[in-house]
Amino acid sequence: MRAALAIIFGLCVPLALAPFHFWPLMFIGVGGFFWLSFQASTTKEAAWFGWLYGVGYFTLGVSWIYGSMQTVDTPVWLSLVLTGGFCLLMALFHLFQMWFFQRFLRALPLALLLVSPLWWVINEWIREWFLTGMPWLLAGYAFTDLAIGQLAAVVGIYGLSLMLALSSAWLLKSLLHWARHRTVRSFSYAGVALGFLALLFLLGIAKPASSWTQELRTLKTAAVQSNVDQRTKWSSAQQTPTLNFYGTSIGAMTDIDLVLWPEAAMTRRPEQIPYFMSQIQNIGEQRDQAIITGVLLLKDGRFYNSMKGYGTASGEYLKQHLVPFGEYVPLEKYLRGLIAFFDLPMSTMYPAPTAQSPIPFTLAEQPYFAAPVICYEAAYPDLVRNLAKDADLITVVSNDAWFGDSLGPHQHLQITQMRAIENGRSVLRATQNGVSALIDANGTIVKRSEQFVEAEVIGELTLRSGLTPFQRLPAATPVYLCILVLAGLWVFARRAASESAIEQ
Structure with a gap:
């Protein structure tokens, strides 16, 4: 019994x-x-x-x-x-x-x-x-x-x-x-x-959590969800449709202040698609629009799961806490090649070699900062705290397509809500196939997408400054x-x- x-x-x-x-x-x-x-x-x-x-x-x-x-x-x-x-x-x-x-x-x-x-x-x-x-x-x-x-x-x-x-x-x-x-x-x-x-x-x-921080301004945001199937995401045949999707999406967002694309939104590195990325940069500058995307970067022969700013956003963020087996393979020389699961397309990543900082962006010539968080990192309260205390907004990108129609994406969203409360900051969350969401500083989901559909989750979020008591100590x-x-x-x-x- x-x-x-x-x-x-x-x-x-x-x-x-x-x-x-x-x-x-x-x-x-x-x-x-x-x-x-x-x-x-x-x-x-x-x-x-x-x-x-x-x-x-x-x-x-x-x-x-x-x-x-x-x-x-x-x-x-x-x-x-x-x-x-x-x-x-x-x-x-x-x-x-x-x-x-x-x-x-x-x-x-x-x-x-x-x-x-x-x-x-x-x-x-x-x-x-x-x-x-x-x-x-x-x-x-x-x-x-x-x-x-x-x-x-x-x-x-x-x-x-x-x-x-x-x-x-x-x-x-x-x-x-x-x-x-x-x-x-x-x-x-x-x-x-x-x-x-x-x-x-x-x-x-x-x-409530928002009472500990101060409102700066409200901005119109968009979390874009491409709904590309994980089995085909990394295939050569999917590259052009992916670029067309994001190109069409950004083309129609003329009145959005901050656009967020999901983790590894484009599976090609920026230097492999220079014309496309230059167009994105030009669109953002002309509209006074910040665009932040998940992207793969190659530095000194090492691959990094990253976020990068375009338009009025600048700089980059390298993921600090990697997912075992998903982004690197423990005991690689023994496990690599045994089964397909140990040879995932992004399983050769490296963690950031140094501590990372928020991504800066400007609106109406005023500087602001976004705390960049990639996927699994949202589960680590201290990692998010260190980024968010110097930022006005938290931006989370993820690729929950790995988990299909399971508990994982919903648990991950709930975890992200808690990070919003702890830090008294709004969260803009973009995922590949759901759940993408706008979350206010009290952890309330303002707007969200359904799963397994293309979506643009558009709405207003408030930039905030100041520290919650949680942010002052580990x-x-x-x-x-x-x-x-x-x-x-x-x-x-x-x-x-x-x-x-x-x-x-």
Whole structure:
């Protein structure tokens, strides 16, 4: 029964996020994990429960990996094996989390009400950087479309995860106390949790993310979606139709201030299509129009996934955090050539050799800056924070065509909404086949495209300046505080145990 519940509780987490948005399930998913932590009587049992929880968590949550393999026609059986293997390996994170809790933390004071939530957030952070990182399916994203989500402008995604984990622990304590004692006191724990959430809700209403930054001006923007199939995007036959699409699109946008094209919009490098790019530059200059596009660049014999400005926009941005297997192949000399998935068209990229800066653009001779973010980078709060704090707008380009009709594009959009809230900045997001969107500084989707259609998402966004509290400190600041408190509890418990031993 407990083994089955471990899988079910793990499934609750992705079901609480996009595209399902059953956000109350996040309290069940996180609270269920805490309950299992105390149901385990040995470290071996804790490891088993944690692993099963992770299996449910990742098997549904990152099922889009199967779709990406099918995009390059990997055999179904092999796609299932590789996707399943990846999910089983990712489940080791939760195995470690529950095992470590059982071995070192369970005996600490306030083990359920405080230690468990602190340890949950620390483990989310570990997933951000360990083995290049996989900061996906974080608990705090369940608050994205709720008033509580506005507090990300102060505490970031990890702060929201801590709030949710604390609430889940206190609600669980109420249920456990009622099951054992069935007294009025049992409701006091739930009252604390619900009162805490109500307070956070009111704070989010009173102080939305946009209130931390200042409005500069409103501009008319367009996110262009080409809907080129991933199987044909890189073929020679597709090159001319792609250029014709973007040429026709920009030709009709006479009254747009800022145009954004998706990741690697044109699969030819700028020097390979000089006439086309010079025409784009001339159009932008004549209209006082900024055009930013995803593009491949070749520098010193190395390929970079990049963004580049044309018209009244200038400069370039080289992607800093690459996608394993999608843009580079770990253990390349062993894996390259084994299957088509290890030979993807963009899997020979290099990360930016130095820290990157926002892309400048002008409107009516006034200078502004766009924070450029490419695809997977949107999942890294500190990377976006470092760019956005010196920018007036966030521009995100992506190629979610890899993931087909799966959960991936919807989860990615929700993650991007959270980056808008944290930084108090509007987001212009252009993808190859959806979902392209205009997002305001409170993370609200102003306008969006459908998937698998050609689209031009046109609307107004506001440029903003100033810093949110989140932008003033590292994104992991709540995590560092969790580590300090947890360490303090551990030292206190050790000292108390030593004093007790001496007295005896």
